[in-house]
Every structure is written in C-alpha cells, then in structure tokens.
Ligand SMILES: NC(=O)C1=CN([C@@H]2O[C@H](COP(=O)(O)OP(=O)(O)OC[C@H]3O[C@@H](n4cnc5c(N)ncnc54)[C@H](O)[C@@H]3O)[C@@H](O)[C@H]2O)[C@@H](O)CC1
Ligand SMILES: Nc1ncnc2c1ncn2[C@@H]1O[C@H](COP(=O)(O)OP(=O)(O)O)[C@@H](O)[C@H]1O
C-alpha cells in the first residue's frame with residue numbers, strides 16, 4: 001500500500017481526470033459512496049448488526065436454492081441498515097472537495113433511511129465546481145441544511161457526525177467557523193467519521209493543528225496519506241479505512257511515489273522477502289551466517305547480551321560477541337549458545353580503541369558487524385569506528401552509542417564502503433545525527449528519514465511508534481507492528497540483533513531492516529498478549545516471543 005503527500009494526491013487526481021478522462025464528479029461520487037458505506041458499517045456494529053447481514057442473504061440464497069428457485073434478487077447490502085431510523089447524522093460540510101465528498105455521502109446515507117442534516121461551515125452559495133453540483137443534488141433531494149453562524153446548530157441532537165470540513169487542500173490551522181465546528185464536534189461526545197483526513201490534520205506530517213478532529217474512523221480516499229500514519233495524526237484518525245474511488249494504484253509508480261506501508265504483501269512482492277523463512281533441509285549453522293557483535297561495558301553489559309540472544313533467536317547460525325575483558329567473568333555462562341571474544345578493556349571495564357585490530361581480524365570470518373549496544377563512549381572512539389567503517393568487508397549495523405560517535409564525526413568524508421550500513425537511531429539519537437532537536441525529528445519522521453538516508457548513503461531505521469525504514473535509493477517503508485509496551489530499556493538492542501541476524505542470513509539491507517522491524521513489532525505484540533498487562537513487557541520477553 002502506497003503512502004502519499006497531499007501534493008502527490010493532487011497529481012494522482014489530475015492524472016486520473018486528465019489522462020484517463022474520468023470526470024472529477026465520478027471520483028467524488030465514489031468517495032461519497034464509500035464514506036456512506038463505512039458509516040453504515042459503523043452503525044451496524046454499534047446497533048448489534050441488523051438482520052439483513054451478508055450471511056443472512058447467503059442463507060436465504062441457500063434456502064431458495066434448496067427450494068429449487070432459479071432467480072434471486074438482493075439489495076445493496078453495503079448501503080442497507082435495519083436500524084436506520086435510530087440514526088441521525090450531521091454532515092459538516094466545508095467549502096472544497098472534501099465538503100463535496102460529504103454531500104455525496106449524505107445522499108447515499110439518506111437512501112439507507114438514515115436522517116441526515118447538512119451543516120454548512122460557509123454559505124452554500126460559496127461552494128464551486130463539483131462541490132456545488134453536490135450541493136445542488138442534495139438540495140434537489142430535499143436534504144435538510146443549516147448554515148453555521150446563521151442557523152441554530154446543536155450537535156447534541158445527532159447520533160453521529162461526518163467530518164467533511166477540510167481535506168488535503170487545507171492550509172494551516174482551521175479558521176473561523178471551521179475551528180468552531182471542529183471544537184464543537186470534539187466536545188459533543190458523538191462518534192465522528194472523517195472524510196479522507198480529520199479536519200485540522202496536516203495530511204503530510206501528521207501534525208495536528210488546534211483544533212483538530214478526533215475521529216473514531218477515517219475513511220481515507222484512494223491512497224493512504226502520510227499524515228495518517230505519523231503521530232500525533234495517527235492518534236487523531238482513529239481506525240483508518242482506505243477505500244478505492246477509481247484512481248488506479250498503478251498511477252502511483254508513474255508519479256514516483258516511493259513510500260509504502262510495511263505489510264506482508266509489500267515485504268514479499270516489493271522487497272522479495274521470504275516471509276516463511278524456509279530453512280534448507282540440508283542446511284547447517286554455516287548456512288545461516290555468523291554475526292559479530294561489538295557491544296557492552298561493565299555498566300551496560302545487558303545490552304550486548306540482549307542483542308546477541310535476539311540475533312540467535314532470529315535465526316542466524318552463530319553469534320560472536322566481542323566484549324571488554326572486564327565483562328567476561330559476569331557473562332560467561334549467561335548465554336551458552338554464544339561465542340565470546342575478549343578484546344581487552346580499560347581498568348573500569350570500558351572499551352579500548354586498540355581493540356579495533358582484533359575486531360578487524362574477527363570480522364574477516366563473520367558475515368555482519370553490529371556495533372553499539374551498551375558500548376559507552378571511550379577515548380579515540382571516533383577513530384575506532386572509522387577504522388571499522390573503512391576496514392571491514394561486510395554489512396555494518398550501527399546502533400546506540402556508536403550512533404553518538406557517528407554524530408560527532410564528519411563521517412561523510414570517510415572512505416565509501418563496498419557493503420551497506422544500517423543505522424538504527426531512536427528519535428534522540430536521530431536528533432544528534434541530524435543536528436536538530438528531537439521535536440524536529442518527530443515533526444515529519446518520514447521526510448526526515450528519507451532525506452537523511454539519501455544524503456548519507458545509508459539505510460536508516462528511525463525507531464519509535466511507526467518506525468520508518470528509509471533506503472539510500474529513496475524508498476521508505478512505514479511499519480505499524482509493535483506495541484506501546486515496547487517502550488522499555490533494551491528493546492532497541494533486541495532490534496539490532498534481529499536485523500544483524502537477518503543480514504547474516506543473506507537478506508539485503510532493505511530486506512533485513514524492514515523485515516527485522518516488522519518481526520520485532522510482531523514479537524512485541526505477542527509479548528504484550530502474554531503478560532497480564534503490556535506495561536510488564538521487558539526486552540527479554542520480545543526475544544522469547546520471536
Ligand atoms: N478530484 C479530486 O480532486 C478529488 C478530491 N477529493 C476530496 O477533496 C479533498 C481535497 O479538496 P480541496 O483541494 O478542494 O480542499 P479541501 O476540501 O480540503 O478544502 C479546501 C478549502 O477549504 C478552505 N480552507 C483551507 N484551509 C483552511 C483553513 N485552515 N481554515 C479554514 N478554511 C480553510 C479553503 O476555502 C479551501 O478552498 C480531498 O481531501 C478529498 O476529500 C475526493 O473528492 C476525490 C476526488
Ligand atoms: N509506542 C511504541 N510502539 C511501537 N514500538 C515502540 C514503541 N515504543 C518503542 N517501540 C520500539 O521499541 C524499541 C525501543 O528502542 P530504543 O529506544 O533504542 O530502546 P533501547 O535503547 O533501550 O534499546 C524500538 O524498536 C521502538 O520502535
């Protein structure tokens with residue numbers, strides 16, 4: 001599934017209308033219809049499902065077949081509602097095409113028997129184009145209408161609200177009547193369905209203006225808008241349903257859309273990942289690769305252990321953990337499946353820059369080098385990392401403190417590598433890398449990750465709710481697996497282990513980063529289910545749930 005910006009959506013609309021010759025009003029009709037269908041589905045769910053369910057019709061069909069009847073007729077199920085008389089919906093109508101979608105939806109809803117009242121945010125005479133055609137059709141059908149600011153509007157009188165005030169054409173914070181209607185809708189306590197995006201949301205960044213609709217359901221039209229996946233927008237959108245309105249998905253590639261929702265389908269068909277992770281019958285530990293991990297200090301010994309154990313659970317054949325000598329006594333025996341490599345240490349258990357020669361030697365017999373979890377900072381660590389960057393001939397995964405080392409370095413001047421680099425920052429680490437604030441990182445994570453990955457020639461995993469994976473070639477994937485319970489120390493170390501393990505097994509950098517993030521999230525969800533409360537998840541649970 002593609003993710004688009006408002007600008008890309010306009011181009012997709014334009015291509016469909018101009019190049020394919022599909023009239024704009026036809027798209028708007030389709031939009032109105034699918035919005036109405038989702039409202040009907042919602043009414044059915046809360047009304048305990050009316051008797052004319054799809055299953056009901058199928059049963060009736062079977063009965064008819066048994067009775068020998070040859071001819072059957074059924075109504076349009078998607079727009080049929082048994083308890084329609086109990087419903088009264090207010091349709092908040094803005095001036096643009098989003099308002100037009102709402103007006104079309106109102107007509108379809110009226111056909112189901114639901115009472116609808118149009119609430120215009122602006123005088124209806126000010127609508128133009130297709131929206132004006134919809135206004136006239138609604139008026140010709142006799143749909144009751146009021147104008148905000150001129151007529152009495154009491155949202156307490158409805159059973160649900162369709163927010164068709166502002167869509168992808170909105171600019172800045174909602175003003176005037178729009179702002180007042182949004183605030184009133186939010187405080188009404190009524191269920192709200194948004195057309196395309198919640199009004200007040202920045203469709204690209206996911207920033208929410210003041211005020212912004214808080215929807216239960218957002219019926220997103222044609223293509224998923226980026227802002228619906230980026231927080232806080234993702235929180236304001238509720239359940240997002242993407243519905244087709246007649247714009248072919250293939251147009252997205254024509255106009256160069258490069259952002260995908262990370263689904264099993266995208267992993268398989270777009271990235272070429274074998275989701276079943278088949279093992280060859282005659283495989284052995286050498287078949288599945290060997291991870292070399294440089295991690296851990298006395299103070300943070302657990303980080304290395306978590307990464308190493310996660311790598312093994314994610315399926316690689318072998319893991320060697322290179323660690324400061326002072327750590328060895330406390331680690332020996334804690335994970336019998338691991339191989340340990342003593343690379344010396346300072347008195348206080350911190351790393352020595354001299355360890356680099358041993359690491360370079362070890363890396364020759366390994367398939368991947370992962371650096372960073374629990375590493376700490378140490379003298380000449382920039383030179384140490386530069387030597388690893390320039391001197392290793394395998395993929396490199398950089399996390400945690402090693403990212404901070406990188407942030408302090410001018411690593412664009414380092415020799416370019418034959419093998420890929422994956423960076424896995426959380427927003428704080430990303431802020432240091434990009435030399436901006438964490439709030440600026442979070443403002444539009446997709447754009448930031450894409451820009452950074454391209455500029456620095458790395459695969460970037462920007463962690464946090466809805467992790468973004470961006471490639472140097474300009475592709476991006478947004479993950480939705482995972483759980484807030486994963487906000488716990490060491491969860492990121494586990495991810496580093498998983499990604500490194502997948503690289504060792506022969507996945508390329510985009511595959512390993514995307515699939516690793518996806519599996520990590522799934523494991524977090526499973527771990528959440530296994531506890532009495534998701535707050536109880538600790539990083540080790542994520543490993544055990546792999
Ligand atoms: N052919 C198309 O272009 C299609 C568009 N569709 C719908 O059209 C929407 C985009 O339509 P538009 O481009 O007309 O834009 P919108 O309907 O999002 O609204 C734009 C209008 O709202 C007003 N406005 C903008 N920002 C405001 C603010 N901050 N406060 C108060 N008023 C503000 C302006 O008068 C502007 O004309 C999509 O989200 C989707 O719902 C669908 O009908 C499908 C087809
Ligand atoms: N709300 C959330 N939803 C989904 N995943 C989350 C959420 N919070 C954290 N995570 C995931 O948990 C991991 C935390 O990583 P990180 O912050 O590096 O932790 P640590 O440094 O302690 O290992 C990341 O993969 C992140 O995406």
Ligand SMILES: [K+]
Pocket residue numbers: 098163164165166167194195196197198199
């Ligand atoms: K809207």
